[in-house]
Amino acid sequence: MPSSTALPRLILASSSKYRKELLSRLRLPFEILVPAIDEAPHIGEAPETTALRLAKEKAFAVAQQAPNALVIGSDQVATLDGEQIGKPGTHANALEQLRKMRGRQVVFHTALCLWDGRRKGDEKAAQIQNVQTFVMFRDLPDHELDAYLRIEQPYDCAGSAKNEGLGIAILEKIESDDPTALTGLPLIALTTMLRHAGVSFFGE
Template sequence: MPLQPSLPRLILASSSKYRKELLSRLHLPFEVLVPAIDETPQAGESPEMTALRLAQEKAFAVVEQVPDALVIGSDQVATLDGEQIGKPGTHINALAQLRKMRGREVVFHTALCLWDGRCADKAKAAQVENVRTFVTFRNLAEEELEAYLHIEQPYDCAGSAKNEGLGIAILERIESADPTALTGLPLIALTTMLRNAGVPFFNR
């Protein structure tokens, strides 16, 4: 029986526990390194471009430390009427976000970059994709929003909606080509990129 090629070193460039949990579903060995980058949007930058740029910057920051690895970078930007909605950080900010979004459609841009540090041609080293998710929020009463926030405390989630938890109850509709994109790491896009990079999923 021929020997199977060894798996490349796989690194998730993120501090997100949600992305770590999602990546673990693929049953691939991986490490986590947190990139040190400035995540401030640039002047005149569209939400999609912000997400794509930051996903690439996160991956490249780690590739510079571990040159021969496959590095996954991802970033998510939520938008309402083209305006970026960040992580609330506090209860007051989260409530303000939910008030603004109730009964409205919010677009989540989840950008993904797989940077192959083994690639000699640096111009071809990165695979990049943005997955859009359209989320309609329920038009809930103030007391329901308050109760949700006290239970879930989603202050580290863009848009204050933790859809993998109780946050699903404040959502009316989700439309996306990739059901994992809203949580922060689009696995359908990622598995395609990993296959392109020669990573096997079943014959190991």
């Protein structure tokens, strides 16, 4: 295991403000570099496979720019009946998503990759994990769904709801081993990975 005497350069490979806020909770200094990758799923690719692949590709892309750094890559794919649900982008798309999901369970795959650039040529350079979250949506009428969307405008969120905001009011139940996974960065999994990489959270 690499020495923990000096904190290695830590980089979040993401432009997400949600992941930035979550990582800030760990009180570790970090930088942000946005990876330039194609995030489209491959034809016939399973949702979990998509999330894991993109998390690793994001981390690897940034690791090439930052030798010896610890790079965090993460990706989330929401699924209904096994079909991927993307970011809606528009109000109309978001409303259609919520209509399909009301009264039903949606599975969120939040994949995490920690790439350790100090392990050059080591097959263990990447730690990777998928954290599943099972979310039951309330069976709400169109006018409530429409009102929610106009208030919060979660058009950049897969599943069209921000559980950390007013979106919690349209959810009935959340089941996960990691409460931050649904927001986009599973901190329990991440702190485990960082510990394995020699990072100390409370000093020596």
